[in-house]
Amino acid sequence: MANFSKSSVPRFSMDVYQNEYLPEGGREVNAIVTVTATGGGTIGGAVTAPGAHGPGGGPSAAVVIMVDCSGSMDYPPAKMRNAREATAAAIATLRDGTRFAVVAGTHVAKEVYPGGGRLAVADAGTREEARTALRRLGAGGGTAIGTWLRLADRLLAAEEVAIRHGVLLTDGRNEHEAPEDLRRTLEECAGRFTCDARGVGTDWEVKEVTGIASALLGTADIVADPAGLAADFTGMMEKAMGKEVADVALRIWTPVGTTIRYVKQVAPNVVELTGRRTEAGPRAGDYPTGSWGDESRDYHLCVEVPAAHLGQEMLAARVSLVVPQPDGSAHHLGAQGLVRAVWTDDMAASTAINAQVAHYTGQAELARAIQQGLDLRKAGDLDGATARLGRAVQLASASGNADTAKLLAKVVDVVDAATGTVRLKAKVEEADEMTLETRSTKTVRVKK
Structure with missing residues (x-):
């Protein structure tokens, strides 16, 4: 376990980006949680x-x-x-x-x-x-x-x-x-x-x-x-x-009636964390994030809340950073973020998609489209592969993910990036295809 002297642990901070407004009957709340560690020696x-x-x-x-x-x-x-x-x-x-x-x-x-x-x-x-x-x-x-x-x-x-x-x-x-x-x-x-x-x-x-x-x-x-x-x-x-503290976990508390649909890291790459939850007391669970030095990562949290009436509001989730200890206790790293839900009849407010949420939803879809497209190509489904890799090109272009766009261009000929119109290359170097697949989960950071 880490030694938690002030000299050995970076300072952690947390920011939450979301549209907290839901229409009447709305139950799904999405938030991007940005965790930043500074002062850790790198x-x-x-x-x-x-x-x-x-x-x-x-x-x-x-x-x-x-x-x-x-x-x-x-x-x-x-x-x-x-x-x-x-x-x-x-x-x-x-x-x-x-x-x-x-x-x-x-x-x-x-x-x-x-x-x-x-x-x-x-x-x-x-x-x-x-x-x-x-x-x-x-x-x-x-x-x-x-x-x-x-x-x-x-x-x-x-x-x-x-x-x-x-x-x-x-x-x-x-x-x-x-x-x-x-x-x-x-x-x-x-x-x-x-x-x-x-x-x-x-x-x-x-x-x-x-x-x-x-x-x-x-x-x-x-x-x-x-x-x-x-x-x-x-x-x-x-x-x-450059790592300064190990075994850091996102601890997510939710109120009665609220269900966590998924938790995933979305920057600097996509990592699914939902199935790795360990229980941490009443209505709380820990999601592992590994070791940290000086760095910043983004996480996408999606929760389902109970239906409520217009004008009501609630705390949908509370996110904190901890290092769980063998005896069941936890060392708290001081950062906390709140995810809220507010029901409104203002259609403009409740239908707006938060820019950070939209960006990372697209990045996760980009990773899936690449992996599906390459699998279909290997299976001989060229039409299916063209459709999925075309969608990947479209998403990479729209999000400004230039590194992934360059890798895609070695596997497909891009006719129109904006519409995702592509042709599969007749001959693809194996190293190029493997590089695209290996790096498919790397994401580009949203410009905040």
Whole structure:
């Protein structure tokens, strides 16, 4: 659990954006909740100047890096070399005092460094020892990702630290483990550590990698060219080292008769949280958000309230930030937001859609349209794929999501972005299609 001294926890604030007005008989209330953390030791996502996080100067942290060492990592041979260099670069980015280990993943998981069921403490000596140990990494064997995650969980659980983080690299499909075994492992590891997942090359399964990251509240991405691994690993570890407090939850209280329809993170990417609720006392539930540094995220809350008469108003939900404790108590982080419902016969007021709600509803639809379109394309339904990807182009254009629009343009020829008129490209590079699918949930922030 985190140490909650004032020096170690960012300052959290919360803003609520909604149209609280409902027509007579109206029951659905939507709100965007923006959570911002500041003063946590990072600037623009990068770690502050060297020395700012010396031993004891930042929160205690432990990191386990899981490197795919299956036989396919030898094709081409440079892939394994790039993976070793990327892992060394990530270890070089760790601040002094961070506990760390490296795991080789095949159809079994093996400790590469330091071994003996323990973690090393980052300093100049252990970084050099790890670099030497990495030279022994070779390729051979199958792929059973659940075994890698279980070993990482055991290693991380042995450390009394505030932040527990995993990094997982794979180049292939999880062929030597039943899907339900991986699913069970993810359920067991959820809430115990966060994990960033990366697919290198183009022979891995996008839904497996993104599913791991989603379940463990980390990031997922593709590194199509193995030569880009070192830069990606360095950036990923810089962000991990910028985390200041772990296990933060959105605690949502609702009054009698009110039902939470869904809760999802909508920026910087779409993450479904509805099914991850844990009860937190009468009419309250906690939704996990993972670890935080200096950053801002947006959440979409949709609640169904009891019908009421014109002129009535009610508190539809109260949102706060907490770090749940093992004894059932919670450390409150000080930020709170209120979601209201007011019934009115003013049609202009009750039919207006809040700009933030409209924007993120569109971004969530954009992610779904991309995923559905690519699935239909793989299934051979070209008309269906064209329709869904055309809708995605239309939504990306309307919302100003330029990065996603560029990725879509590598899969379809855009005739008219405003109307979503597109043609499927006859030939699409596999890396381009996988990049679009992997990054489909990334959103663009609404201009407030």
